[in-house]
Amino acid sequence: MKRILILVLVAGLSTAVFFLPAPDVDETPVITTTVPDAEPSIQAFALCPWASTAGSLEGLLAVMAPDDASATLTFPSSGEVRDTRRLDLEGLAGLTFDLGSMPFEGQMPSVVEFTADASVGVLGYDELSLVGAGCASSVPKIWLLPGGSTRPGDRLELQLFNPFPEDARVTIFMTNENDFEPEPSLEAVTVNALSWRTIDISAKLPLRESLSAIIEVEKGVVIPAFLQIGPEDSALWTGVERSERWEFPLVTTGGLEAALVLSNPTALDVGFSVDRFGTKTDEEDLIEGVVEAGKHVRIPLDELIAEPSGLQVRADGLLGAVIVGESEQARAVTAGAHVLASSWLIPGLGSLPDADHELWILNTSAEQVTVTYAALNANGTDRTEKVAVTAGSMRRINLSVTDVSGIFVQATAPITVGASMRRGTAVAYLSPVPLPEP
Numbered sequence: 001m002k003r004i005l006i007l008v009l010v011a012g013l014s015t016a017v018f019f020l021p022a023p024d025v026d027e028t029p030v031i032t033t034t035v036p037d038a039e040p041s042i043q044a045f046a047l048c049p050w051a052s053t054a055g056s057l058e059g060l061l062a063v064m065a066p067d068d069a070s071a072t073l074t075f076p077s078s079g080e081v082r083d084t085r086r087l088d089l090e091g092l093a094g095l096t097f098d099l100g101s102m103p104f105e106g107q108m109p110s111v112v113e114f115t116a117d118a119s120v121g122v123l124g125y126d127e128l129s130l131v132g133a134g135c136a137s138s139v140p141k142i143w144l145l146p147g148g149s150t151r152p153g154d155r156l157e158l159q160l161f162n163p164f165p166e167d168a169r170v171t172i173f174m175t176n177e178n179d180f181e182p183e184p185s186l187e188a189v190t191v192n193a194l195s196w197r198t199i200d201i202s203a204k205l206p207l208r209e210s211l212s213a214i215i216e217v218e219k220g221v222v223i224p225a226f227l228q229i230g231p232e233d234s235a236l237w238t239g240v241e242r243s244e245r246w247e248f249p250l251v252t253t254g255g256l257e258a259a260l261v262l263s264n265p266t267a268l269d270v271g272f273s274v275d276r277f278g279t280k281t282d283e284e285d286l287i288e289g290v291v292e293a294g295k296h297v298r299i300p301l302d303e304l305i306a307e308p309s310g311l312q313v314r315a316d317g318l319l320g321a322v323i324v325g326e327s328e329q330a331r332a333v334t335a336g337a338h339v340l341a342s343s344w345l346i347p348g349l350g351s352l353p354d355a356d357h358e359l360w361i362l363n364t365s366a367e368q369v370t371v372t373y374a375a376l377n378a379n380g381t382d383r384t385e386k387v388a389v390t391a392g393s394m395r396r397i398n399l400s401v402t403d404v405s406g407i408f409v410q411a412t413a414p415i416t417v418g419a420s421m422r423r424g425t426a427v428a429y430l431s432p433v434p435l436p437e438p
Contacts, residue, residue: 046112046120046135049161049196049223050236051099054106056126059099061110062347064376064406065089065118066435073097074111076163076194082108089118094376094405096351109161109196119433121347121406124236128329130355130423131227131236132348134431139221143239144320145213146261146296147333148201148226154331155229156201156211160222162191168220174201175263175295177210191222212296214265215239228331233426235324235331242318246336248311249362249394250418251301254427256325256332258301260311263320264291270317274299277310277364282392286311291319298324310362310394310418311336325427332420334429340414341434346407348430349419350375353402359409360396360418363389371411373397375404389415 053059063071073085083102087095099108112120112135120135148156162168172186183204191197205211215224228235242265252258264270274287286304291297313321313336325332350357363369369389375382382404389395389411399407409417409432419430 044114046137047161047163047223048110048112048120048122048135049225049238050133050159050227051108051110051122052106052124053099053108057124058126059122059124060351061097061099062094062121062123062351062405063087063089063097063112063118064094064345064347065116066092066345067116069114069116069118071118072113075102075108076111079192079194081194091380092376092408093378093380094347095378096405107196111163117435119345119347121431123348123351125352125423128232128426129234130421130426130428131234132421132428132430133225133236133238134433136223136238138241140241141217142265143215143224144242144263144265145215145224145226145239146263146320147237147322147324148211148213148228150202150206150208150211152207153231157227157229158199158201158213159196159225159227160189160191160199161196162193162220162222164221165193166220167191167193168222169218170222171216171218173214174205175212176208177298180294181205210261210298212261212263214263228333230331233330235333237322237333237335240320240322240335242320243338244315244318246313246321246338247362247364247416248323248336248418249360249416250334250420250429251305251309251311251323252325253358253420254330254422256327256330256427259324260299260301261296261322261324262291262313263296264293264317266317267293268317269293270315270319272313272315272319275312276305277312277362277392277394278307279393279395308394308396310360312364325429329425330427332427332429334418334431337416337432337434339434340416342411342414342437343435344409344417344432345435346409346417346419346430346432347405349407349421350399350401350404351406352421352423355421355423357399357401358396358420359399359407360394360420361389362394362416364392365413366391367413369411369413369415371409371415374408375401376406376408377404
């Protein structure tokens with residue numbers, strides 16, 4: 001049994017997390033050690049901090065709903081609403097909205113409001129690049145963005161989206177693989193109302209192998225995302241919240257070298273352990289370590305995992321967690337799942353006809369689970385399949401679907417799911433969304 005002990009010297013940083021439906025004004029955070037609500041919950045809105053048709057990029061929004069729902073898409077810019085669109089879904093269905101149909105180009109972060117539970121994902125692609133990310137349905141006061149890099153050949157951009165009609169203010173704390181990164185220009189950053197701000201982290205902190213951000217929202221509401229731009233492909237991921245447990249059904253695909261990045265925004269050291277779940281075997285305590293106060297650790301996984309595997313991270317405090325995948329051509333990042341659910345929506349999976357689509361299912365329980373998955377389009381279910389996932393194992397499924405809006409997954413017991421797309425040499429990790437238990 002392999003074990004690694006991770007120790008990092010750090011200084012402290014106190015934080016708090018609030019989940020708010022609307023912006024607050026200059027409210028002082030309260031220190032808390034409670035775990036965020038562990039029940040899956042889809043709100044009546046989705047906030048997409050990055051979407052683009054800049055240059056050669058094509059972009060789309062994938063919208064899915066388990067029941068009848070209408071979605072209103074709003075595109076703010078420079079303090080005004082540039083455009084709105086309405087989509088109607090009947091029953092369990094999905095729609096894709098082509099961002100190239102808008103009467104403007106370039107950056108177009110968006111707000112999506114629903115009449116019932118639904119979810120949204122973003123895709124962007126051109127000949128060499130493929131990116132995908134989820135849209136936020138909660139607005140914590142502390143966001144974590146682990147997993148960035150500004151090494152030679154890579155550029156890292158921080159996108160800050162303010163979807164509300166009042167200015168917001170954030171302070172950004174950066175850490176590299178060894179220490180804090182004092183950067184005065186990242187203190188008290190204003191994000192104008194109904195607008196966004198893009199910060200070139202590479203220009204401020206160049207030649208860092210590993211960078212993570214802790215974003216404290218001091219006023220209003222801000223949704224952050226990292227865009228990691230490589231020589232060919234790029235990776236996009238939205239900020240994550242904090243949890244004591246993370247599961248990664250997807251660790252690597254397409255020949256990407258994988259690393260697990262854990263971020264600790266609290267004033268206390270947090271111990272953790274990582275268990276591996278393969279297609280045939282599992283391994284408890286594959287990794288053990290400590291993420292000390294206010295820092296992050298980046299753990300290469302290639303020498304530890306010889307077969308396709310899922311991971312479970314268990315911590316004695318609140319952490320953020322992502323998996324980073326890299327090759328000479330490709331970049332991909334995904335956040336872990338911090339809740340288990342029997343039903344999942346995966347917006348965007350299967351939407352590009354010239355891509356390979358993979359579904360990853362992780363069952364960390366002691367019982368076998370039967371999983372049904374269905375491709376969805378505007379007319380509802382396009383194709384349905386059923387598989388068994390044995391106890392304590394991960395299963396990868398190559399999907400033979402094209403031109404659908406996403407995948408609906410339903411299991412006989414709570415599981416976690418992952419999703420990936422490959423198009424040429426480019427890879428994207430998508431963001432499955434758990435549905436509340438009935």
